[in-house]
Amino acid sequence: MTTLTEVAQRAGVTPATVSNVLRQRGKVGAATRERVLEAVAALDYRPHLTARALAEGSTPTLALMVSSIANPFYPEFALAAERAARRSGRFLIVCNTNEDPVMLRAYLDQIAGTLSEGMLVMNAKVDFEVLRKTQARGTPVVLCLWERPETPPGIPCIAVDFAAAGALAARHLLELGHRRIGAILAGGLDGVQAPRYEGFCATLKLEHVAHPDSEVRFTTDSVQGGYQAAVQLLDEHPDLTAIFATNDLPALGAMHAAADRGLRIPEDISVIGITDIQLARESRPGLSTVAVPTEAAATLAVELLEALIDGKAGGDAPMQIAPAPVLVIRASTGPVRRKKRSRQTVERSRGKR
Amino acid sequence: MTTLTEVAQRAGVTPATVSNVLRQRGKVGAATRERVLEAVAALDYRPHLTARALAEGSTPTLALMVSSIANPFYPEFALAAERAARRSGRFLIVCNTNEDPVMLRAYLDQIAGTLSEGMLVMNAKVDFEVLRKTQARGTPVVLCLWERPETPPGIPCIAVDFAAAGALAARHLLELGHRRIGAILAGGLDGVQAPRYEGFCATLKLEHVAHPDSEVRFTTDSVQGGYQAAVQLLDEHPDLTAIFATNDLPALGAMHAAADRGLRIPEDISVIGITDIQLARESRPGLSTVAVPTEAAATLAVELLEALIDGKAGGDAPMQIAPAPVLVIRASTGPVRRKKRSRQTVERSRGKR
DNA sequence: TTGAAAGCGCTAACAT
DNA sequence: ATGTTAGCGCTTTCAA
Numbered sequence: 170m171t172t173l174t175e176v177a178q179r180a181g182v183t184p185a186t187v188s189n190v191l192r193q194r195g196k197v198g199a200a201t202r203e204r205v206l207e208a209v210a211a212l213d214y215r216p217h218l219t220a221r222a223l224a225e226g227s228t229p230t231l232a233l234m235v236s237s238i239a240n241p242f243y244p245e246f247a248l249a250a251e252r253a254a255r256r257s258g259r260f261l262i263v264c265n266t267n268e269d270p271v272m273l274r275a276y277l278d279q280i281a282g283t284l285s286e287g288m289l290v291m292n293a294k295v296d297f298e299v300l301r302k303t304q305a306r307g308t309p310v311v312l313c314l315w316e317r318p319e320t321p322p323g324i325p326c327i328a329v330d331f332a333a334a335g336a337l338a339a340r341h342l343l344e345l346g347h348r349r350i351g352a353i354l355a356g357g358l359d360g361v362q363a364p365r366y367e368g369f370c371a372t373l374k375l376e377h378v379a380h381p382d383s384e385v386r387f388t389t390d391s392v393q394g395g396y397q398a399a400v401q402l403l404d405e406h407p408d409l410t411a412i413f414a415t416n417d418l419p420a421l422g423a424m425h426a427a428a429d430r431g432l433r434i435p436e437d438i439s440v441i442g443i444t445d446i447q448l449a450r451e452s453r454p455g456l457s458t459v460a461v462p463t464e465a466a467a468t469l470a471v472e473l474l475e476a477l478i479d480g481k482a483g484g485d486a487p488m489q490i491a492p493a494p495v496l497v498i499r500a501s502t503g504p505v506r507r508k509k510r511s512r513q514t515v516e517r518s519r520g521k522r
Numbered sequence: 523m524t525t526l527t528e529v530a531q532r533a534g535v536t537p538a539t540v541s542n543v544l545r546q547r548g549k550v551g552a553a554t555r556e557r558v559l560e561a562v563a564a565l566d567y568r569p570h571l572t573a574r575a576l577a578e579g580s581t582p583t584l585a586l587m588v589s590s591i592a593n594p595f596y597p598e599f600a601l602a603a604e605r606a607a608r609r610s611g612r613f614l615i616v617c618n619t620n621e622d623p624v625m626l627r628a629y630l631d632q633i634a635g636t637l638s639e640g641m642l643v644m645n646a647k648v649d650f651e652v653l654r655k656t657q658a659r660g661t662p663v664v665l666c667l668w669e670r671p672e673t674p675p676g677i678p679c680i681a682v683d684f685a686a687a688g689a690l691a692a693r694h695l696l697e698l699g700h701r702r703i704g705a706i707l708a709g710g711l712d713g714v715q716a717p718r719y720e721g722f723c724a725t726l727k728l729e730h731v732a733h734p735d736s737e738v739r740f741t742t743d744s745v746q747g748g749y750q751a752a753v754q755l756l757d758e759h760p761d762l763t764a765i766f767a768t769n770d771l772p773a774l775g776a777m778h779a780a781a782d783r784g785l786r787i788p789e790d791i792s793v794i795g796i797t798d799i800q801l802a803r804e805s806r807p808g809l810s811t812v813a814v815p816t817e818a819a820a821t822l823a824v825e826l827l828e829a830l831i832d833g834k835a836g837g838d839a840p841m842q843i844a845p846a847p848v849l850v851i852r853a854s855t856g857p858v859r860r861k862k863r864s865r866q867t868v869e870r871s872r873g874k875r
Numbered sequence: 876t877t878g879a880a881a882g883c884g885c886t887a888a889c890a891t
Numbered sequence: 892a893t894g895t896t897a898g899c900g901c902t903t904t905c906a907a
Contacts, residue, residue, distance in 0.1 A: 185887080225899085241597075537901075570901070577900075
């Protein structure tokens, strides 16, 4: 490994001078500058970022904590976050906590403030106390996708109005004439996706459309989970004309379930999700969904974190609201058909498939 | 931020002693040990990994260069790599080069040997010279998925026999009776996926099954690309009874194309891919594919890199071969149906046999 | 068993 | 315009 000192020796100057030309600090004579650059090139020198970090008191990296890279949404977010980080010359360390709070804590303890200057947290269930402690120790923390804009968590964060997303989905289905809509909630009533369901319910209520508890299913945030939930819903409520899922993955599963039951989408049943992940575009039929501002939220999160790092904002920085979710109509939703499906139709199609 | 020195002061000892108890070096009296630990707890001390790295001459991180996190295969690989890295207490920095060789170079230049001890490279098109230079500068590099086991690249690597994967796919289709098989090659004849296609062709040839050039399409490694390629193939060669794609994403696209054309899968047309990404399991019908040993390759890659870092292996380390790909039969492939095809078609396939 | 001291590679006052 | 000096926080001989 070549060091600054070696470059300095070869160029016949001191390390300080080399550092100056490298950092573009100016105040270096053109001649020496030349010699230094020549030496740098000749020795194939690369600055040692760790040493620089120690000397400067900060590392050019940000850490992103995700609960599960397996979920296709995270890579999309991570990609956007990395782009934003690179804009200010920072690297991104992706840490996968596997939904494990212990792992999250371990990461926070180990890399916050040492291997990285700041932490982006996307974890579903996080103990805010742990985040506050990290913050108190001096490393800025930003919660990336806070789902309740109406109640700031007391930690710097980017909020996304997920309730509005749920409402948008509900409104879309209502406008298409649907009145019997099954719902699939990934995670449960106390989970991070609950606000989406609340927004959905509120809109139905507003329009005086009944939505009995028997028409909701709680499941995991996966295609698989959505599939099973939809199977139950479809079997127990053959009069459903639409299904709303709080996330695209389960919505995709619901589409599969409907197809397996011989139901045509959207003629027999409409399906809508939330997020607009890449897959939603690529499914057949294309999944109607409510797009969440992934890119914008990631950019805002990085920018907020950087502001905190640079001291331009404090731990009491106001919550920032990401752009509003927008409805994306594809082929999985359509007007309700007058001629309702009868029990028999269902049985028949089931047998056929 | 609390430093070692502060802890030492509070415990009434020197930094060296604190370091010793923290590193479990033994040789510290039980009493002082107690006091030190107490001070550590009281001050909520966390070692500064950057400082430690500088003092020790190495950072506990590995970098993984991927060409595009957007491709769902990479997160799966990254997840496995991270797990393996954590086993030895290392963190993983994920660097997205966006298929851009300049970005790759920039990352290599900046973080190799400073922010990370070693580099895992998964990029499709890499300039080996750049990798060798990095290696020469002292930072180990491992190529994660070398696709030509028969010709080692001269850089430490994990090889996956992709040609065998292509052969397996071909054999499976042949055994089902298919004789007219369209192929979709993501990337082109000089791309990283070419060996898969070569393996496929070789097997067909071995069985004397014709595979004219007009029945291949080159496209991008995406659902979209596969869709378009399949549309062409299907339109121009209505007698095709199966489609082989060099990767799961385009295979999924091909399934969509077939469905859009009113073809039933696998009754009218069989589709098979390579890799076995999560999506292959979740598609409808489930995609038959040839599973690549993602987890094993990632683990091997990390272990090889760590061996290089620890000096247990040199830059001339032998190429390691990952476990052989295995055929995964799901619902997208089935026996050829004679009656579905035109008379002419049947005769033609018979004639070729 | 504990302490003192040197130094990892770099940066940043402060001198000259 | 360039050099000198003093660290950043930690580890690690080598002494005591």
